[in-house]
Every structure is written in structure tokens, then in C-alpha cells.
Amino acid sequence: MTATSEAGLRRVEVLDRFWRLASSGYVTLSLCALLAITLALTIVFPQLPAALDAGERTRQLEALTAAYRNLGPFLRQLGVFTILDGLWLRLLAGLLAYNLLLRLADRLQRLLGAGRPVTAVPTPHLGHAARRTVVVATPAAALAVVQRLMQPRYPILVVETTDKGARVYGRRGTPGAAAGLLFTLGLLSLLVGLMVNAAAGWYTSAMSLMASEAARFPVAGGLEIAFGGFADRAAHARASVTATWADGRRVELRPGRYRPDRAGHLWVALVGEGPVLVARAVRADRPLLLQVLAVGGEAAEEVRMAFRQAQTEEAFAVPDANLTFRTVSYAALPGQGIVGPVFLVEAYRGDDPAPLLTKLVETEATLAVDDVIVHLQRERYAVLIAAYLPGLAWLAAAGLLMSVAGILAAGWGYVETWATLSFGRPRVAVTFRTSAPWRPAAEAGRLVAAVEAALAVPLSAGGTGPGEDPLARPGETGGRV
16 A cells, blocks of 8 residues: 555656646747747748649749759758648647646646635745845744745735744735736747648748739639739838739738738738839820830830849830930939939930930930930839738737736736745754746845845855755855755
8 A cells, every 4th residue: 555655656746747847938948949940940941832732832842942953952851941831840839839738727727826815835836046045043033034024025924833944925916927827828829820820821022013013823722913003102102902812802902111901811011112114105196116125025015114123224225216225223313403213314326325315304204316206204113022821810819918918027026935944053044935027036135135134144145956955055056946
């Protein structure tokens, strides 16, 4: 019977240790750090969208592998292009979810305990900040000083004494006991949101679109995003964007600079813009064909030239009139009194290097070269990013929960302090253990300093570690136990 009881106690002890390890805050921090590093890799390396069919997935994976040349097959083998739907992310998320669920149970237990009346000194948890001192005083005097110092800051105070020592327990900020529970719920909600986005969400790289241009993406059966231009000429005007799904659904979006717009879980953000020069030419009221002098430039009655990124120069020709126009985009020309964006346009005939005319175009202009009339107008292209984020509501809930937890912890921080007194002759060892959301070691240290000042004859100050004799080695340092 005794052996069976001892075996049962050992199993309980092992399970208790496993529970404390699996629900440890250090494990939470480690798993969160690994998750952050993993998600950072998804930003460094492009990821395959989750909603691709098998053929398109294979094609894009081959293209990504080829883009990294000799390193591509190695990166593909490691799975860096498929992190979002890989085994490692699922395993990491599962471990973190298990850890957070255990912490949630622990925080719920603490919250329920904080609401109950205290009739006995509870057992302190492992990992609390501890500070220790040894003073010369009678047991009664030392206990009286500890009670007197804790009473103003701890409205709930419980004392237990024996012949060998005493324990004093105090707590304050009961509403703040919910902070740990809410913060853990916030972390769980954050994890759920990230995993939902990883499993069913996607995002595009930046796309530069001129008016009437569209970009197509092989996600969710096919999606087309078309740019219809800006609402007006204002610097921060909203863009007109149309998203068309494969099943024919269409949604109109109006994103602005730093003001994304959404339809359901689809978000479109305007992250930049740039100048576009639109050109048309007529002769005797008959339109002429123009051609952009660039690779793949096709002849059309109207051409649009976008000056993207560092590109500042474009050229187009009117073949039927043997004319070429060189255009240069400037952000401003202060020397000529122009503080806004402007185009410099030069016209040339044939191979003659001397320009026939030079014109500055701010918004629009008309050029006459012989019997050819060229109409120029400034427009803007948009740089857009689209993202499908079905887990955004979970992320928003996580932000709200953690914000409320922070407010509770800052305004009504739940603090528990245990004072353990070991009576000796003539020395009394006093150890303070504190659990607090902010700087628990400082709270324990303040109480140690106050006890030393009140009794005025300190022999040592420092901390204590687990399993150490509180009367031994009076010169030891502080720590967490």
C-alpha cells in the first residue's frame, strides 16, 4: 500500500513538472520567437498562394526554383517557397497552441483564486522574483515590521506563524488578475488569425497599373484587378479599382494613400503612384499612329508612357510624319519656377540631332510640328497591393484583447507577495517573493530595503535560490526562484 502510494505521488509529481514546463512563459517566448523567424522567412522568400490548382502550383514552383539559379533546388528542398502550408509551420503552431491552452488554464485558475477570500497563505508558484536579507531582531519584532510595511500596499494580508518561522501573504489589484488571462487569449487569437491567413489567404507583390490596365492572378480560380484611374487630380485622390472573380462577381474599391479599401476579406492598398504621359497625334483632323520606342512597343492612336521607379526618360515616334519625341520626367524645376512635376518634351525629325522644338508640360499641352498636331496630357499610374485575409478578424480581436490586458496590468496590476521569515537566535532571515506584471524584483527589493531600514542592523542583502537554506551564505545575490 505504501509503495503504491509513493508511486502515485511520483507520477503526480512528474505530471506537475511536465505541466509547469509545458506552460512555462519561457517556452511561450521561445515558440513565439521561432514563429516570428518563420514568418519573416515568408517575407524574404516568395510564397506560393494557397488557392492554386496543381498545374499552376507546379509551374510557379518551377519558376521560383529557376529564379534562384543554383541555390533554387536547395531552397526548394528546404521548403522555403511553401512555408505557409508546410509541416514545420503546422508543428510550430500546434506546440504554441498547446502551450497557450495550458497557460490559459493556469491563468483562469489564478483569476478564480483571486476572487476567493483568502483564509490561508497559498503556496507560491515557481519562478517568482525573490530578494532575501538577514537581520538582527527578535522573531516578534521582525514579524511586526514585515506586517507593518506590507499593510499599506496590500489591503489583503494573511499571516501564519510557527515556532520556527512565519509566512505573510499579501495581494492587491484584484481586477488586474484578468490581465494574464486576456493576454493569453489575445495570443491564442493572434495565432488562429495567422494560421487562417496562412492556410486560406494570399497576397500579391506590388503591381504598377496605368488607367484601364489589369493584372490577373491564378488564385481562388482566377482574379482580375483593374485600375480605372484616380477620382481627381488631387495629390492624394482615391484610386478606382475593380476586382473581378472567376465566377463573375465584381466589386468596386476606392483605396487611397494609406487608406486601404476592402470587400469582404479582400483588401486593396494604394502604396505609390507615378507619372504617365498620354500622347495622341492628328493630321488634318485624321488620327495618326504612334509607337513607343521600347521593346514590345506597338503602334496605336493613343500611347501611354509610365515613368516607373528610377526611369525618367521615354520616347515615342510618329512614323507617318518621320517625327520622334523625347520626354523626360522631372519632380520639379525650381530654377524655372516650377515646384511640381513636369515633363520636358523635345521633337526631332528623322536622324537630325537638333530638336525642332522644346516644351515643358505640367498638366497638358498641344504641340504643332509642320502639319502634325500632338496632344499631350499628364496622368498617373497606381502601385497597388492586394491581399485576401480571412483571419483578420482574429488578428483584430487579438489586438483588442492584448490592449485591454495592458491597460488592466498598468492600472490595476495584480501583485502577490510572500514574506517567509525563518527564526534564529539572534538572527532572522526574511525572504520576499513577488509576482507582478511589471518589475517584480523591484517590489521585492523595496520591501527588503524597508525591512533593513526599520530594523537598522542588516547582516546581508541579496536573493535566494531554490532549495537553499535561508540562513546560510548571508552574502548571496538576488535571483528568481
